[in-house]
Amino acid sequence: MTEYGRGPGSEPWHPEDPLYGDGGWGGQQGAPGQPPYGGQGQYHPQQPQQAHPQQQPYGEWDEGQQQSYGHQQGYDPLQAQYNGGPQPHEGGWDTGQAGQVPYGSDPADPYGQQPAAYGEERPDFYGTPEAYPPPEPPGRRRPAPEPDHETGWDPGPDQGEHAFFAGGDEDEDAADAGRGSRSERRGRGGKKPRKRRSGCACLVVAAVFAGGIGGVGYFGYQFYQDRFGTAPDYAGDGIDTKATVTIDKGATGGAIGQALKDAGVVKSVDAFVSAQGKNPEGQKIQAGVYTLKKQMSAASALELMLSPKSRNNLIIPEGKRNAWVYEKIDERLELDKGTTKNIARKDWKKLGLPQWAVNNIGSKVKDPLEGFLYPSSYPVAKGQKPEDVLKKMVSQAAEEYDELGVEAKAKELKLKNPFELITVASLVQAEGKTHEDFRKMAEVIYNRLKPGNMETVGFLQFDSTFNYLMGQSEIKISEKEIKTNPDPYNTYKHTGLPPGPIGNPGEVAMKAALNPSKDGWLYFVATDGMNKTEFAKTHAEFLRLKEKFNASTGG
Structure with missing residues (x-):
């Protein structure tokens, strides 16, 4: 009980x-x-x-x-x-x-x-x-704990110290706050002893903060220099040491600046880009090979690049034959004469011709690359390989022809293939004296090729084709020569188009071949023997133009 x-x-x-x-x-x-x-x-x-x-x-x-x-x-x-x-x-x-x-x-x-x-x-x-x-x-x-006069609870021996320096865990205190008062927590098992950090911890923290501030200051300075500071640059027109720099077509200011910096011409890319932005002509740098001095100021390098004197590009004019191009490449690369021509004949299938061209280049074609060394400006300098230079030119031609849609246009114009269209354009380029003549010249070619044409019965009778096969550029050709030479390129002897192009047509000649005039032209004569071409629709009109030519040349 x-x-x-x-x-x-x-x-x-x-x-x-x-x-x-x-x-x-x-x-x-x-x-x-x-x-x-x-x-x-x-x-x-x-x-x-x-x-x-x-x-x-x-x-x-x-x-x-x-x-x-x-x-x-x-x-x-x-x-x-x-x-x-x-x-x-x-x-x-x-x-x-x-x-x-x-x-x-x-x-x-x-x-x-x-x-x-x-x-x-x-x-x-x-x-x-x-x-x-x-x-x-x-x-x-149990004896009640004496409350803290400030907070109402006993903070223990660490009163007044921050949890970080006193070894306390703020996360634990925050978590305990949701589980009752401190006296209640002691009632369930007593106060958890706190760890105390020594003064070394303060020194370590101070060192870390100091290092962090120093790092932030350094990178902040670098950021300011990169964005707002003056870019590193040389002074003056450079030293006597030469440097050769190749600039590709469509290169940006940054890419040009990087090429110059890599060659030792300028000190930094930013300096060149800044100079380019300040110069009104800065965006007119052309693709090519430039001979410059090392350690030039960015402004001096830019000014020299805008001058044609610094550019070592090989410029191919409209209508030039491949024989001329091969010789110029040999000269630029300092190779033996005939080196590039031999490579072109031997490796023409490896140089990037369009497939429609490869499929239609017959055995009678004198040069498979004729018509495909597109007129433009190309960087050609010592140290390059001839095949690399040729690939650039062929690639340029293939790109231009593809943009013009030559495959579809050839069918519209009743031609056998795009290769014949390039041949027509090369004839327009060779026979036309001015760009105003080109569309009329293209119409003459198409009208003479029409079946049933009783005026010319399929003969083109162009002096340019005969000059091509002879490797010359004569104006007057004897009738005996023309009639006795059986070469397939002799359009006085053979009907239709020659086996292939006779030169490299430019953009205007190509567009004229794609869009000829429709006036009925069948004849033309360079009445001044040089630059003036006149057109006729009948044989009688042609004879009058021929007399005019003889009078002006004393023939």
């Missing part, structure tokens, strides 16, 4: 203990083993903690039963709590002291679920200030 007022293993309560109370009923405490007033016996702790099945509602307990001390009849302690505190009663004001702990319940457990004493409602543990949590016997109480 457990003594009244004692939990298992606890010490007896002392009468002077402020929590001793009035004894529950009228201030009298039952003697050990004696039931209190009301006749209800004491429960043993081992008994099941449940309410009596015959318990009456609170309202029926008032009649003929002793009223609990400190409560007026019908007084509800829960209602008192919600109404703002203790309520007046017959004996004065409620003292706020809790009544005696119910029989057999554990003082530490306010939810023991024991039935109230006879004639008494269940004590409301939430109705008094000291009852949350419910009071414990002296033997089970």
Whole structure:
């Protein structure tokens, strides 16, 4: 049997203990083993903690039963709590002291679920200030921690120190804040000891911050120099050492500047780009090979590149034959005469000709690359290989012809293939004296090739084709020569087009071949023997133009 007022293993309560109370009923405490007033016996702790099945509602307990001390009849302690505190009663004001702990319940457990004493409602543990949590016997109480006057909780020996320098973990403190007060955390296992960092940590942190600031300052300076500072540059027109720089077609200012920097001409790419932006002619640098001096200022290098004197490009004029081009390449590359020509004849299929050209180059064609060394400006300098130079020229021609759509146009013009179209353009280029003549010249060719043409019966009769086969550029050719030479390129002897182009046509000649005039022209004569070409539609008109030619040349 457990003594009244004692939990298992606890010490007896002392009468002077402020929590001793009035004894529950009228201030009298039952003697050990004696039931209190009301006749209800004491429960043993081992008994099941449940309410009596015959318990009456609170309202029926008032009649003929002793009223609990400190409560007026019908007084509800829960209602008192919600109404703002203790309520007046017959004996004065409620003292706020809790009544005696119910029989057999554990003082530490306010939810023991024991039935109230006879004639008494269940004590409301939430109705008094000291009852949350419910009071414990002296033997089970722990001394309350002294709160911090500043924060209300004990910060421990590290008070006033920042968590970083004191070894604390701010993340742990933040996480613990959501789990209750610091005193509660100590109640569940005591305060977690803090680690303390020595002064070395401060020195390390300071060193890291100092290094970081220094690094930021350095890179900030570099960024400023790169974006806003003056780009490194040489001064003057350079030294006597020469440098050769190749600039490709369509190269940007940055690419040109990089090529110059790599060759030692300028000190930095940014310096050249800046100089190019300041010069109104800066964007007019052409593709080619330039001979410059080393260690030039960017402005001086740019000015020299804009001058034709510095450019070592090989410029192929419109209408030039391949024989002339081969000789110029040999000269530029300082090779033996005939080197480039021999490579062209031997490796012509490896130099990038369009497939439609390869398929239609017959055995009678004198030079498979004729008509495909496109008139333009090419960088050619010592150290390059002839085949590389030829590939650039052929590639340029193939690109231009593809843009013009020569395959589709050849069919529209009743030609056998695009290779014949290039041949027509080469004839226009060779026979026309001015660009204004080209479309008329193209019409003459197409009209003479028409089946059933009884004026010329399929003969072109062009001096340019005969001069090509002879490797010459004569104006006057004897009738005997023309009639006796059986070469397929002799259009006085053979009808139709020659086996292939007789030169390299330019853009204007190509467009004229694609879009001839439609005026009915069949004849033409260079009446001044040089630059003036006149056209005729009939043989009679042609004879008058021929007389005009003889008169002007003394023939």
